[in-house]
Amino acid sequence: MNDLPTPDARGASVSGSAGARGTATAPTPAELRRWRQYLADERAEAQVYRELAQRRSGSEREILLALADAEGRHESHWFDLLGDAVGKPRPADFRTRMLAVLAKRFGSVFVLALMQRAEARSPYETDADATPAMAADERIHGEVVRALAARGRSRLSGTFRAAVFGANDGLVSNLALVLGIGATGVAPSVVLATGIAGLLAGALSMGAGEFVSVRSQRELLAASTPDPQAHTAVPRLDVDANELALVYRARGMSEPDALAKARDVFGGLTTSTAAIRIQRVGDAGITAPVLPSAGGADVADEHEEIGTAWQAALSSFCFFASGAIIPVLPYIFGLSGLAAVAVAAGLVGLALLGTGAVVGLLSGGPPLRRALRQLAIGFGAAAVTYVLGLAFGATVG
Template identity: 65%
Template sequence: MVPHRSTSSSDDSSVYEQGLARTPRNVRRWRSHLADERAEGAVYRELAARRSGEEREILLGLAAAEQRHERHWEQLLGDDMGRIGRGSLRTRVLAVLARRFGGVFVLALAQQAEARTEYADEPAAPANMLADERIHGEVVRGLATRSRRRMSGTFRAAVFGANDGLVSNLALILGIGASGATHGIVLLSGFAGLLAGALSMGAGEYVSVSSQRELLDAENPAPESHGAIGDLDVNANELALVYRARGMSEQEALDHAASVLADYTHGTILAEDIDAAEHEAIGTPWGAALSSFLFFASGAFIPIVPFLFGAQQYVAVALSTSLVGMALLLTGACVGVLSGSSPMRRALRQLAIGLGAAAATYALGLAFGGGA
């Protein structure tokens, strides 16, 4: 049985009734919905098979919800079930990716798929089914966020490193080449830019991540302060000042301090230490440094390739710019997928920024070098 949605006019009511009529067109559409629900359920089961604990249970819960949706379309089709396809190409590809990889990219794609539900304009879909699909998107967003946090420190260094390598070395090579330098000088400049930039990026990431972790460690209470709790004056209760300094309101601090003192035993601590190792979004210093170094070097190598194989002047410039442009589109699209936004928009933005910077240095080389 399909719950009726409210309609505001007789025209709307007519459209609604037409959407529920057992016409060949509607039956085909219902079959398509059923195929998609089956495929989406398979995606969640494949993802669950690669996880454990709470995440596995959540994904299996989503798969069970998709089965409820399947039953709705099966009941609606009845004797018109016929042959059900394998779902849309997008959903089938998602299932293959879930089976092969099952990582954050698949979750991010699943998040986008849930956000593009077709049920908003589907008269035969109950209101609770539309609500389910929208909530599913938020559930998947939460799971994707967990995965992003686990990889974000190293991934951030890798993406920034690759993009910096692509843009900075292309700009360097085009600027030097436009100034009229020889092929050998351009090639040498490219390799020098690669090594210098990779070392600089690696060192910078190491210092940055180390500093963040040191700042977290600095928030932890001094070890000897824990032992002072048992000797505090219960009436004065200066322990409350500690908790007020750490962000509690006056009453909250007083209540918490009284609770700590009342339950005091040997080994009671002033406050839990912050474990920097648990802050996955920060990453590790050596992991961030190595990722940044390697990805900067790999990005910076791409614009050198045409010069390395002997391409000259404008041919080398065109080839180098094309290769870097494709790489910028790829990295931009990856960031777009992971962030849950439009891959195309992020890719084009990355391309415009990168080629804009390269064009500026090329123009500068022409202006000061007198042309290639």
């Protein structure tokens, strides 16, 4: 961070501890403490944006540096208000300092998501010593950071999201299964076998479901993809009947637009028909890639972002299994009874807090609240099966 500037550098109009408020009323000690804290927080937030900018390029870098400059203007306001009473530099609040550390080390979308929440917590709208422009700045900063974070979220691969949700499914379902069976009073070896069976059954089910889902999606998209050879028929169409206009109408164009589009195509016909392309919904005003004039290799590339069915199946299997193995670990290492239950619940609880926090960051929500919600849902499901296991165990006994 840069050193605090001297009062002279901020302008000679500032006079004494009254600062920018004038000499009529001297600030109270509580006001001075609050202004100094605001000053420290603004400097720290500016540093966070600079650290994030170091890991970006192009327009994102420029936007982050502009945000840092804006925080610098806010810093100037509090410095001018403090005047000679600026005192020694204070540390920023703990959250902002942690964000600065994370931005320097990682510079990820998660830091942007946390900065979005930090901007939303700005107290300037209710603080009479902050200008209306500063309060408006903070609100707009939150929207700017929200947009940058949304860019980052969109760049996160679907595989990453699948990892979080797949692992969470494994954690909750297998913890509930293991605790429910264990509560009946069966031998630890039976609980272990049940846990392993639940892991394999759940992971295979997830993998099979993803395989069918992705394969079906690709087949549906392939069925909706225009024939890449359809353009070869255009030169031989009856211009008067204008069948081409029907194609455009079927893809969403109004009748006058479809007729006009077809006339344009016929008007541009040359001996080189390879220049003609029948596009997808893009002809109705939606941007879409142009299909190749021959062959079908490029058509398959349009669906690459979906991934292959086998990739999806293997990923889902591994993600579910990575979560489902955790409740089984105590029994693998020979624990039994309440000790195994406590260890399994503790390990799963930590994992649920982690996945919940990640989900919160990805969705732009409060990470702690999402983590606690995830923990409550997971433990709630496990508690129900544990109580049922106790009931069934007592009945059998």
